[in-house]
Amino acid sequence: MKRILITGAAGFLGSHLCDRFIKEGYNVIGMDNLITGDLKNIEHLFPLENFKFYNHDITNFIHIPGDLDYILHFASPASPIDYLKIPIQTLKVGANGTHNCLGLAKAKNAKILIASTSEVYGDPLVHPQTEEYYGNVNSVGPRGVYDEAKRYQEAITMAYHTFHKVDIGIVRIFNTYGPRMRLNDGRVLPAFIGQALRGEDLTVFGDGSQTRSFCYVDDLIEGIYRLLHSNYHAPVNIGNPDEITILDFAKEIIELTGTTQKIVYKDLPKDDPLKRQPNIEKAKRILGWEPKVDRKEGLQITYEYFKSLPMNVIRDLNHKDFTKYIN
Numbered sequence: 001m002k003r004i005l006i007t008g009a010a011g012f013l014g015s016h017l018c019d020r021f022i023k024e025g026y027n028v029i030g031m032d033n034l035i036t037g038d039l040k041n042i043e044h045l046f047p048l049e050n051f052k053f054y055n056h057d058i059t060n061f062i063h064i065p066g067d068l069d070y071i072l073h074f075a076s077p078a079s080p081i082d083y084l085k086i087p088i089q090t091l092k093v094g095a096n097g098t099h100n101c102l103g104l105a106k107a108k109n110a111k112i113l114i115a116s117t118s119e120v121y122g123d124p125l126v127h128p129q130t131e132e133y134y135g136n137v138n139s140v141g142p143r144g145v146y147d148e149a150k151r152y153q154e155a156i157t158m159a160y161h162t163f164h165k166v167d168i169g170i171v172r173i174f175n176t177y178g179p180r181m182r183l184n185d186g187r188v189l190p191a192f193i194g195q196a197l198r199g200e201d202l203t204v205f206g207d208g209s210q211t212r213s214f215c216y217v218d219d220l221i222e223g224i225y226r227l228l229h230s231n232y233h234a235p236v237n238i239g240n241p242d243e244i245t246i247l248d249f250a251k252e253i254i255e256l257t258g259t260t261q262k263i264v265y266k267d268l269p270k271d272d273p274l275k276r277q278p279n280i281e282k283a284k285r286i287l288g289w290e291p292k293v294d295r296k297e298g299l300q301i302t303y304e305y306f307k308s309l310p311m312n313v314i315r316d317l318n319h320k321d322f323t324k325y326i327n
Helices: 012-023 080-085 087-108 144-164 188-198 217-228 246-257 281-287 295-307 311-315
Strands: 003-007 027-032 051-055 070-073 111-117 168-173 202-205 211-213 235-238 243-245 263-266
Touching (some): 003 012, 003 087, 012 027, 080 087, 080 144, 087 111, 087 144, 111 144, 144 168, 168 217, 188 295, 188 311, 202 246, 217 235, 217 281, 235 281, 246 263, 246 295
Parallel strands (some): 003 027, 003 070, 027 051, 070 111, 111 168, 202 263
Antiparallel strands (some): 211 243
């Protein structure tokens, strides 16, 4: 039985990855320090013999006894609310955490795939974004702690590949949605649905002409699975190229939820990307992958998930106290 370590295992994407690799018959080791993750996402896996969980901060040395075949490094705050509250920890997990994971991969002779992001493109001057585009990132802006952490993560991962011959993969993830997202994480889709469920007006920043491209989580996980088992080492975009403006997306959410709230406008946050659409020709060619779930279907599943949450969770806008993690 192959053994795989998944960091960020209690998070949105990490928990879905745990499910997939359990389903594929792997021995899965989940690791998370639970800053932004939630054990409820993986508690259904605890009774299984081929799943183990370690509550550990990967910015500290990682010890895994025995052989290890694969590492999926998905530990990182990923929403603006989180990484603006814990900027130092965001940088540390991208730098020290990635370094520790790469050292473990080298020691175990394991393949490692790291989760990068479309945010490495910043506010892009090229549209749609290809993997060859170097980006337009403000390194000292409010989003720089996340964007530059991911750009450094890519650089050190490639350095371990070229210098130490570590087998690597780099996935650049575009906007993804689905069950287990947090309603209060600040990203546009859960923000809109949360506002609709609470009977609040939907907040659009700027004039709503900025675009996003939303990929359903099952499609993303399939792309990651294929990339891990490929022999390709350069970054690969995984996302859905079906682009939509934020204003039109807000209207879709209103129609989906059957609410009567209006749309209100606020100033656009600093460095908020105006365009976001993946070019996925490389994923199609190398992995034979493209998304299958259309937005209407995926949104319905996601909305049903959010509706099933207890009302106190839907109404609770308090966020975790991150102060103990800032050092």
